[in-house]
Amino acid sequence: MSTPFLSVQDLTVDFHTEDGVVHAVDGLSFGVEKGTTLGVVGESGSGKSVTALAVLGLHSPETAKMSGGILLDGRELIGAPRSVMERIRGNKAAMIFQDPLTSLSPYHTIGRQIGEVFRRHTGASRAAARDRAIEMLTRVGIPQPKLRVDDYPHQFSGGMRQRAMIAMALVCDPDLLIADEPTTALDVTVQAQILDLLRDLQEQTGTAIILITHDLGVVANTAHEVLVMYAGRAVERGTVREVLGEPHHPYTWGLLASMPRLSTPVDAPLRPVRGTPPSLINVPSGCPFHPRCDYPALAGPELCRTERPELSPRHGHGDACHLTLAQKQEIVR
């Protein structure tokens, strides 16, 4: 099997803080192919954003210690010189953030912010960059782009700002786009529009997308593959159909059960996964999910507490749990 377009292998990110070492990402591996979308889900604090920022080399080398491999198009990014990373960011690999209002500079016009990425990476003239900015605003569906290009972010609505962010991320036709909760700050109808836009643009350009979200509904509608993260580790991975249709890991079961459905009555209580997310400074031994899991006894008296389950099988639909497939199928039924 050839290496995927983006291949993350055994990635570890540790933050050295005053309270101790935060193991934000621990032995994480995944791949994303061009033209496909990987949905990354997991509770708050599971290391989704830290992973995204690591791929673009946006962690400060002083506080964050990284190891493992991040191969983009066959090129190793961990330890790459800053100038190389600056050339890749915004050009080959781009990112959009959760809150488009705070993520855009209040001091510069939308057109300038889009255009400067283009100028930086292509050396285009100011006029050409402006034309390109207008073209991008048209592509992401901003009405009257020739007028709005000179607006400041505060003159845009929330949905338009996120469209502008997307325009800015895509201005250099990146091969990889990381979207960190791109719709969380928006209302539901605008959310759907933004996700449609991302899908359309992906069809046109063949960009690989990593879509980070809390919302399994979003994953079901937009992603091809899914990665479920817990305490900085991958606990389940596979296609959308596999992971959402036939989940193997007890944590994924919890996530799916916590999701409100159209069929649930409005007054039915929301069921979050029992217990609280683990400390990343003192991560529970063995399977980090064991303090919150219902089935350690089933897997074996001490196994879950002492031995870390590996993600298996190595390819295809895999999960990190000591239960046997037969046991899981028995529980789900």
Place this chain on the structure above:
Amino acid sequence: MLRFLTRRAIGAVLTLVIIAAVTFFLFFAVPADPARLACGKACPPELLEQARHNLGLDQPLFAQFTAWLTGIFAGRDYAGLGHCPAPCLGYSFVNRAPVLETILDRLPVTVSLTIGAAVIFLLFGVATGIVAALNQGRPLDKITSVSSLVGSSLQIYFVGTLALYFLVYENQILARPQYLPFTEDPLAWAAGLTLPWVVLSIIFTAGYTRMTRSTMVEQLGEDYVRTARAKGMKARSVTLRFALRGTLTTVITIFGVDLGALIGGAIITETTFGLQGLGRLSINAVTDSDLPVLMATVLVAAGAIIVFNIVVDALYAFIDPRVRLN
């Protein structure tokens, strides 16, 4: 912009009138007799009465104040001293000199002192603040923060007196502080003010360093600075174009306040270095019960603060497009 300026100018004039009124009535709350001071030590009662009349002190307080106020706009006549054209700030109780002339005479001293020091402490403070912010937690940052702590705890008369003694009287490294008009000899002007500039800057730089550092650190943590980095912008352009822009808003606010306060009179600095600026003038006016001079210095000080406030607000609109002036 025009509407903004008109509105603020009207506000400024009203504020100044109120400040003047408060100063005026406070002055008379203190039991001191300016007429006696003006008349001299051995003053016979009829001369004292004459002096009181000439100074207008025999009028009711409110009439005195309105006379002073109208004098500014329309000029006024003084018994025994003749007509004082608008803007008339009156005559000194002490030496009968026209107050306007005295102010115009002293203003360049204070302005020169302020502008020179301000250029130094602004540039130096902001630069060291940026360097510290970019080297957060490293030795350079720690050195800066310790020196700014030391700097801000120093007192002008202490540093100034030491510097005067060692740099001027003992070793003649610097010229004796004095004011020589810029228009006559720019070099002598700068030489005479170098020491006061440096001493004043030492005290003020510390504050700017710390303010710039902390705002810059905050700005560097902003989402849009992260976006700039995620776009592949070079590290230097990220700091200068993005983070510094937000930092300047804060710096300019404080700078405006400081400048206004300094123009009003750097009292301690002027006293330490024997410079005859507005600060000295106002202190002398207080000790001499010289009401017209006191009123004028208060007016200039308050006016400077108000004007710089308006300038700062107008500058905001240029720096931050979210700020609208109406």
